[in-house]
Amino acid sequence: MRLPFKIAKRFLLKNNFFKDGVVNIVSFLGLFIGSLSIILSISVLNGFQNILKEETAKVNGEFLISNFNEDSDLTLLNEINSNNIQFAIFHKDEFILSHNNKKKIVEIKNIYKDNSLDFYKLTLDNNKKNLTNNQMIIGASLARSLNINIGDFVNIFSKNINLNSLASPISHKFEVVNIFSNRILRIDDYLIFISDDELLKKNNLSIELIGDIQNSNVIMDRSLSWKDRNRQIFEATEVEKKITFFTLSLIIIIASFNLCSAIIQISSKKIKEIAILMSVGMSKKSIRLIFILYSYFIGLSAITLGVLTSSFLIFLQNKFSIIMLNPDFYIVEKLPMVISLIDIFYVYSASVVIIGIFSIIPLRFINHMSPNQIINKQP
Amino acid sequence: MILDIKNLKKSFIDGKKTLNVLKNINLSVKKGSIVTIKGPSGSGKSTLLSLIGSLDRPDEGEVIFNNENIDAINDINNFRNEKIGFIFQSHNLISELSLQENVLLPREISGKEVNHQEIKDLFKFFDLDMRMKSYPNDLSGGEKQRISVMRAIINQPSLVIADEPTGNLDQKNVLKMIELFKKLNKEHNLTFIIATHDSAVFDIGDKKLQLTEGNLKKL
Numbered sequence: 001m002r003l004p005f006k007i008a009k010r011f012l013l014k015n016n017f018f019k020d021g022v023v024n025i026v027s028f029l030g031l032f033i034g035s036l037s038i039i040l041s042i043s044v045l046n047g048f049q050n051i052l053k054e055e056t057a058k059v060n061g062e063f064l065i066s067n068f069n070e071d072s073d074l075t076l077l078n079e080i081n082s083n084n085i086q087f088a089i090f091h092k093d094e095f096i097l098s099h100n101n102k103k104k105i106v107e108i109k110n111i112y113k114d115n116s117l118d119f120y121k122l123t124l125d126n127n128k129k130n131l132t133n134n135q136m137i138i139g140a141s142l143a144r145s146l147n148i149n150i151g152d153f154v155n156i157f158s159k160n161i162n163l164n165s166l167a168s169p170i171s172h173k174f175e176v177v178n179i180f181s182n183r184i185l186r187i188d189d190y191l192i193f194i195s196d197d198e199l200l201k202k203n204n205l206s207i208e209l210i211g212d213i214q215n216s217n218v219i220m221d222r223s224l225s226w227k228d229r230n231r232q233i234f235e236a237t238e239v240e241k242k243i244t245f246f247t248l249s250l251i252i253i254i255a256s257f258n259l260c261s262a263i264i265q266i267s268s269k270k271i272k273e274i275a276i277l278m279s280v281g282m283s284k285k286s287i288r289l290i291f292i293l294y295s296y297f298i299g300l301s302a303i304t305l306g307v308l309t310s311s312f313l314i315f316l317q318n319k320f321s322i323i324m325l326n327p328d329f330y331i332v333e334k335l336p337m338v339i340s341l342i343d344i345f346y347v348y349s350a351s352v353v354i355i356g357i358f359s360i361i362p363l364r365f366i367n368h369m370s371p372n373q374i375i376n377k378q379p
Numbered sequence: 380m381i382l383d384i385k386n387l388k389k390s391f392i393d394g395k396k397t398l399n400v401l402k403n404i405n406l407s408v409k410k411g412s413i414v415t416i417k418g419p420s421g422s423g424k425s426t427l428l429s430l431i432g433s434l435d436r437p438d439e440g441e442v443i444f445n446n447e448n449i450d451a452i453n454d455i456n457n458f459r460n461e462k463i464g465f466i467f468q469s470h471n472l473i474s475e476l477s478l479q480e481n482v483l484l485p486r487e488i489s490g491k492e493v494n495h496q497e498i499k500d501l502f503k504f505f506d507l508d509m510r511m512k513s514y515p516n517d518l519s520g521g522e523k524q525r526i527s528v529m530r531a532i533i534n535q536p537s538l539v540i541a542d543e544p545t546g547n548l549d550q551k552n553v554l555k556m557i558e559l560f561k562k563l564n565k566e567h568n569l570t571f572i573i574a575t576h577d578s579a580v581f582d583i584g585d586k587k588l589q590l591t592e593g594n595l596k597k598l
Contacts, residue, residue: 003487010475276471279434280485280530281460372429375467 004286007277008293011266023262028302030255031355035306035347038248042343043314045241047336052233055184055331056226058121059191061088061208063223068205079218085211088112088119091201095156097138097192098171099146104190106142108156111195112205119208120193122180125150129178131195137178139188152176172199183331185233249350252303256358259299263291264362275371288363295359296352303351307344314339381537381570382408382431387440389426400426402593404440408586410537413564413571415584422590424574425542431572432463432540445537460489464531468543470523472515472530478502479511482529489534505529505559521552528559532569539563541573545580557583 012024053062065076068089080087089112097106111117117129122137131137138148148154155171174194182188213219227234267274274287314337316322321334387404390397400423408414418424429435431442433449442449444462452458464485472481479498486493502508505525515523524544531539541560545553557580563569575581587598 003484006480007473007476010473014475272471273473276473277484277488278456279432279459279465279467280488281456281458282484282488283456286488370435372425372432372434375469375471 001289003282004289005293008290008297011270011290012294012297021262023258023265024298027255027258027262028298030258031252031299031302031351032306032309034248034251034255035303035351036310037251038245038347039307039310039339039343040313040337041244041248042241043310043337043339044335045237045244046338046340046343049234049237049241050338051332051336052184052230052237053226055182056187056230057210058123059180059182059187060226060229061086061119061210062226063209063213063219064229065207065209065219065222066224068207070202070205076218076222079216080207080209083211083213083216083219085209085213085219086119087207087209088116089205089207090116091199091205093199093201094159096159097142097146097154097156099148099152099154102146104142104146105159106138106156106192107190108136108192108194108199110200111193112200113195117193117195119210122193123182125179125181131177131193133196133198134172134174135177135194136174137180137193138176139191140179140181141186141189142192143176143179145189148176150176150179172196185230245346245350249354252351252354255302256299256354259295259355260358260362262298263295263359266294267291267363267365271374274366274369275374278369278371279375284366284369288360288366291363292356292359295355299351299355300348303348307347311339313337380407381410381445382406382572383441383443384431385441385443387427387430387442388438389423389430389435390438399593401430401437404593404595406588406595408538408570408572410570411564411568412585413560413573413583414586414588415581416572416574416588416590416595417576417581418574418590420576423593424590427590428540428542428572428574431538432465433459457489460485461534462537464534464536464539466524466527466531466539466541466544468546470515470520470527470547472523472526474515476514477511478507478513478515478518478526481515481526482533484530485534491534501529501533521548521555524548524552524556525559528556528563532563532567535567536569538570538572541571541575543575544573545575545577553577553579556580 068076070089091110091112093108093110095106095108097104111131117131124137136154143149146154153173153175155173157169157171180188180193209219209223213223277287278284317335317337323335325332325335327333384404384406387401388399389401390399404427406414416424416427426435430437433452433455436450449455449458473484476484479502482501483493483498498511499508502511505528507522507525510518510522515526518526524547528544545556548556560571560573561583564571573580573584581587589596589598
C-alpha cells in the first residue's frame with residue numbers, strides 16, 4: 001500500500017497539474033460543486049426540520065406519554081423528576097367553540113396544574129399566562145377566524161352534545177385571556193389551552209416531556225417522540241432529504257465520468273511505467289491500486305474542499321444571517337442551516353463508492369497487458 | 380545450470396499470417412556466466428528474453444529456472460521481483476521518482492528492509508553517489524542506463540536479462556557499460572543474458588549465440 005500510495009501521489013503532484021491535467025481539474029470542480037450542493041441543500045432541509053421540531057416542542061413537548069394515571073404511575077413520575085425532565089400533565093379533548101353564532105371544532109388541552117403551563121413556550125400576545133377556571137388561551141388563527149379578541153367570552157360544548165334538563169347542550173363559558181401564535185402544522189388554528197378542574201378527566205391524562213429521556217428505560221418504553229407524533233410530515237421531510245441527496249449525487253456521478261476520463265488519460269500516459277512496474281515484479285492489483293488512489297486523491301480532496309467550504313458558508317449564515325427570509329411565509333427570519341456529521345459521513349460514503357466504481361472500470365486493460373511489447377515499442 | 384530452455388516455440392499472428400518467431404530454442408546457461416545473443420532486428424531476441432524473464436508465455440517448450448519450470452510458479456510477480464533483473468534498451472526509469480527511489484523499486488515491492496548504507500555503497504560502486512536524490516531528467520543517457528542496471532541488481536537476482544542495453548548509448552558509455560557488466564559478473568558472480576547488436580558487447584559473452592530464422596546457433 002505504501003509504494004502504490006507514493007507513486008500515485010507523485011503521478012499527481014510531480015506533473016504540471018494545470019497544464020496537463022485539464023480533465024483532473026474538471027473532475028475536481030465537478031466533485032467540489034457536487035459535495036458543496038449536497039451539504040448546503042441538506043443543511044437547509046435539516047434547518048427547517050429543526051424549526052419544525054422546536055416549534056412543535058413549544059406546544060407539544062418533545063415526547064408524549066399517554067394513559068397516565070396519577071396514582072399508579074408514581075414510578076414513572078419519580079423517574080421523570082429524578083432525570084430532571086420538564087413535563088406537563090394534561091387532558092386533551094375535542095369541543096365545539098362558539099362565539100357570536102360562529103362555531104368551530106377545537107382541541108382543548110386542559111392543563112392539570114396551572115403552573116404546568118410554563119412548560120409550553122408559547123408566543124403570547126401579552127404577559128398573562130396563569131389561568132384560573134373559565135379562562136383560556138387560544139390560537140391566533142382561530143381567534144381571527146371567529147373574530148375573538150382578548151377579554152371576549154366564548155362558549156364550549158362537548159362534541160357528544162350532552163343535554164341539560166331544558167334539552168339544550170351543556171356549555172361552559174370561558175374568558176379569552178391571551179392569544180398564542182404558532183404556524184407549525186396550523187396548530188394555532190385549532191388548539192386552546194385551559195386549566196379547568198371541572199372539565200379535567202383525571203382517568204385519561206397524558207404527559208408531555210422535554211429533556212433527555214435516554215437514561216430511563218421506563219420513560220423510553222412509554223414515550224412517543226415528536227417524530228412519531230408527526231410521522232407524516234417528518235417522513236415527508238426525510239423523503240425530501242433523500243431525494244435531494246440522490247438528485248445532487250448525480251453531479252458527483254457526472255463528475256466521476258470525468259474522473260474516469262482522467263484515469264484513462266493518466267494510465268495511457270503512464271503505460272510504459274506500468275510495464276516497468278510489472279517487469280520489476282509489481283502485481284497487477286498493486287498497479288491498479290496506484291490509479292485508484294490517484295483517483296481518490298482528486299476525488300476526496302474535492303469532496304473535502306466542498307465539505308469545508310459548505311461548512312464555512314453554513315457557519316457564516318448562522319453567525320451573520322446573510323440570507324434573510326420573510327417570516328410570514330417561512331416562520332423564521334433567516335435561512336436555517338444545520339449540518340450533522342452523519343450527513344457528511346453519507347456524502348463521503350457515497351463519494352467513495354462512486355469514485356471507486358468509476359476508477360476501476362477504465363483499469364480493466366491492465367489485466368490483459370503484455371509489458372514486454374510495451375517496453376520494447378516505446379522509445 | 381541456472382537456466383535450461385527446452386524446445387521453446389513462440390509465434391505471433393500478424394493479420395492472416397502466423398509468424399513463427401522462435402521455432403525450436405534450446406539453451407543452457409551456467410551460473411555466473413555471460414551469454415550474449417545477436418541477430419537481425421525482428422529475429423526474436425526480445426521475445427526470447429521476455430519468455431526467459433516470464434514477461435510472456437511460450438506456445439510450447441519449457442523454461443527451467445534453477446530446476447523449476449517457470450510456468451509452474453504460482454507467484455510469478457515474486458519470481459520476477461527476486462530472481463530476475465531486467466535492463467532494457469531505453470532506461471525506462473520513472474521520471475516522478477528520484478534515482479534512489481527508482482533503484483529501490485524492486486526492493487520496496489518485495490517488502491524487504493532497505494539498508495541505507497548498502498544503497499549508498501551501490502551508488503558509489505556505480506559512481507553516482509552524488510546523484511541519489513536527483514531525478515532521471517537531470518541525468519545523461521549513460522547515467523540513466525547505469526541507474527537502470529542498479530535497479531536490475533538491487534534484489535541480487537540470479538539472472539540479469541539485458542535487451543539491447545547499449546542501444547541508446549554513445550561509444551564512450553558503451554565501453555563503460557561493458558566494464559560494468561564484467562565487474563558485476565566477476566565481483567558478484569552475476570549471470571547475464573544480453574541481446575545486442577553491438578559487437579563490443581557481444582564479445583564479452585562466455586557463450587556467444589546468434590538467433591536467425593527462429594533458431595539459436597552457437598558462434
